[in-house]
Amino acid sequence: MPGADEDTICKVEGGIMAAPSVSAQLSEDDDPEHLLRTVMSDFDLKILDSTPVEYRCYCSRDRVERALISLGRDELEAILRDQGGCQMTCQFCDAVYDFTAADLEKLLQEI
Numbered sequence: 001m002p003g004a005d006e007d008t009i010c011k012v013e014g015g016i017m018a019a020p021s022v023s024a025q026l027s028e029d030d031d032p033e034h035l036l037r038t039v040m041s042d043f044d045l046k047i048l049d050s051t052p053v054e055y056r057c058y059c060s061r062d063r064v065e066r067a068l069i070s071l072g073r074d075e076l077e078a079i080l081r082d083q084g085g086c087q088m089t090c091q092f093c094d095a096v097y098d099f100t101a102a103d104l105e106k107l108l109q110e111i
C-alpha cells in the first residue's frame with residue numbers, strides 16, 4: 001500500500017485478521033462486497049464501481065501441441081511407441097485434448 005500511513009495499514013491488517021477464511025466466508029455468503037465490508041469494517045467504505053468477473057482459461061490445442069513439442073523428440077517418440085496416442089488434460093480448467101498416433105507423428109515432423 002504505497003503512501004498508506006501506519007494507522008491505515010494496522011486497520012486493514014486488523015480487518016483481515018478478524019475476517020474468517022475467504023473460502024468459509026464465501027461458502028456462507030457469495031457476495032464479495034460483504035467480504036470487503038467485513039475486512040474494511042474500520043473504514044467508511046464507498047464502492048465507486050463494480051465489474052463482473054469470470055474465470056477464463058487461455059489453454060488451446062495449439063498451446064498443448066507446443067507443450068508436447070517442448071518435451072523433445074525422444075519423449076514424444078516414447079509416448080508414440082508405448083501408448084500410441086495421448087490425452088492431455090489442462091490442469092487449470094480440465095479441458096481434455098486427445099492426440100492420436102497420427103497427431104503425434106505430425107508433431108514429430110515439426111521438431
Ligand SMILES: [Zn+2]
Nearest residue numbers: 057059090093
Ligand atoms: Zn485450460
